[in-house]
Amino acid sequence: MALLQIAEPGMSAAPHQHRLAVGIDLGTTNSLVATVRSGMSTVLHDEKGHALLPSVVRYLTDGAIDVGYAAQAQQSRDPQNTIVSVKRFMGRGLNDLADQAHIPYRFIDAPGMVQIETRAGIKSPVEVSAEILKALRLRAEKALGGELTGAVITVPAYFDDAQRQATKDAARLAGLTVLRLLNEPTAAAVAYGLDNGAEGVYIIYDLGGGTFDVSILRLSKGVFEVLSTNGDSALGGDDFDRRIFCWILEQAKLPPLNAEDTRLLLTKAREVKEWLTEHHEVQITSVLSNGDVINLHLTAEEFVDLTSHLVAKTLNPTRKAMRDAGLTVEDIKGVVMVGGATRMPHIRQAVAEYFGQEPLTNLDPDKVVALGAAIQANVLAGNRSDDDLLLLDVIPLSLGLETMGGLVEKVIPRNSTLPVARAQDFTTFKDGQTAMSIHVVQGERELVSDCRSLARFELRGIPPMAAGAARIRVTFQVDADGLLSVTAREQTSGVESHIVVKPSYGLSEDTITGMLQSSFASAESDKQTRALREAQVDAQRLLEAINAALQQDGDALLSPDERAAIEQDMQALQTLIAQDDSHAITRAVDALNHATETFAARRMDASVKQAFAGQNLNSLEI
């Protein structure tokens, strides 16, 4: 483990140090990690030279865990302990999963998120995903020679709050600091746009292994502004495999298969799909576990017919996104294809027909998301000083509250630019009502039962009043990661209740801490040393941040006395870092944060003035 670097008080640790930051594409089928080296975004390979890491995790009999190719190689032999396409289960309950019959796992219905029984015990999709992320973290640390400052993790744009939260939990569990959750199509747009100096309105059509996204972006001088997004978080290349799989079952008149044969034929189906991308026909042969031989012939035309409804299914979200952005196909400068599934010729053809232009395929559709994420990670870690990249993303699905009669009152409409906050006032229904139950949902439908339930909580202690007299203001805040927090406040009494939306679909903070502890229990660090280490790292980051701010604006924005007061608190914290009391460090961090509030406000005001400086001179007319 690398030692913490501690600089002299009042000095920044190493002002021009390059911080190690990566972009991670956590895909349904494959995952990748990329970083910016010498100004170039590059995908990091494993020691065998593979860029892709198959998103497959296998729990072995001896307690070991295989991730990637090794796990993939055994998937047909050990299907119940080899988890593939785990992304499809993130933030999903058992009843959300379509055609479970064809998924060879022992599912356990758990509150919020489905779990999978393996020989290593019951695993949540978050834990399985964490294994993939951990493998990528180790790959990056080995390649870059140090601990990572942080990572940008990509998620499908159409992921809802539960799925995003699950992804963030997985990253934390893998020991990663999440700099930002970034939408996959936006990441692709960054890689494409910066590479090609693109300006204008672009469509990103992203069909991955298990998810489909379409985003419309306006690119202008380094600003990537998402105008609208739509998609289907349960539609991807996997569905094309499954269609072939079902066709094989029908053609060969097979009875229900065991888990091994199911996995065998699903794998075969994927090979068939990939083959037909470049060939006209294929001979399918397989030997099942009972010795039965399958021998079938499939042409590319037949494959197109089998899957045309899936291609059509991607065009509906595309139309919706166009309508939400208020655009017609004439407004579109280019269509960028992302995701391995867009290699299929009939998909390219359908997209070309819809937009009346050939889609752009000059970037590797498997890598473009990770490359874009790495660029954003590099900016967020503070390695890029020129301020010429800004991503303005949106929330994909409306957020609302349950009102009388099981109806949804939308509070934040879909495609609102992040971050966004919106408040809505509600009142009591009965005389003397002292509590109110608040049910937060996400989705576009009118009925609560048709939307995803994100959280329920109660505002208690409302002073008894006549029905309709109380004023309860519910405020939704969605941050730049697309994650929601909700505050409810009774206006006359000030009674308040706040919730970061996690409980019903994410893991609770206690569960995560428990998992982190157990995963580190075998290492030398116990609970206290880990807590201490985290506190030290946080404190060091804060000191660096304030140091940088002081160097930049300390003289201009602070009086000598004000500056001295802040430096005194910094000194106090610096002394505590060297000691081993994590609580004392946390308290000193809070105190220092508090002490710098005025300074932070002045810096922000100065930035805003800076934004419009010299504008009265008419020099900013376009």
Place this chain on the structure above:
Amino acid sequence: MQDSSSNHFSLFGLPATFAIDTALLDQRYRQLQSEVHPDKFAAASSTEKLRSMQWATSANEAYRTLKNPAARARYLLELQGVHTDEESNTAMPADFLMQQMEWREAIEEARDAKDLTALDKLLNEIQGAAKELQQALEQQLGGTSPELSAAAGSVRKLSFIDKLREDILQSMEKLEA
């Protein structure tokens, strides 16, 4: 957050008028976000992060309000103490109500007949009506003696038309699904 004297217009350094230079609004919005967006404060203290989120949230809210003509007019009226009260004040001129009913019937007919082309035509028609109301608002809110209550009426009409537009879009989505 920002000082209390500021409003959505001054946040972008624009005059508080209905007729605005939308290209300039777009440009100022991006300039402001380039300074205050949370991505610019990823390595900052939590105090600065919080402030950045508040600023970026305000910038988004202001931009959204000014970008949409009905929201912009409503906001301008509010700045002058006139509330449009769309929820409670639903009294409309008879001819406007007649036109509304005709549109609603036409939407229902097209929906029942699953006629996407007819829905598309209706969409164009009401978008034309919205444009006319926006031009009226420019008159009502511009000039030396603005007609505030007439403008409030136009905003209420625009809200009606917005709802119709939503209905058409939803019907189209259902037909395409």
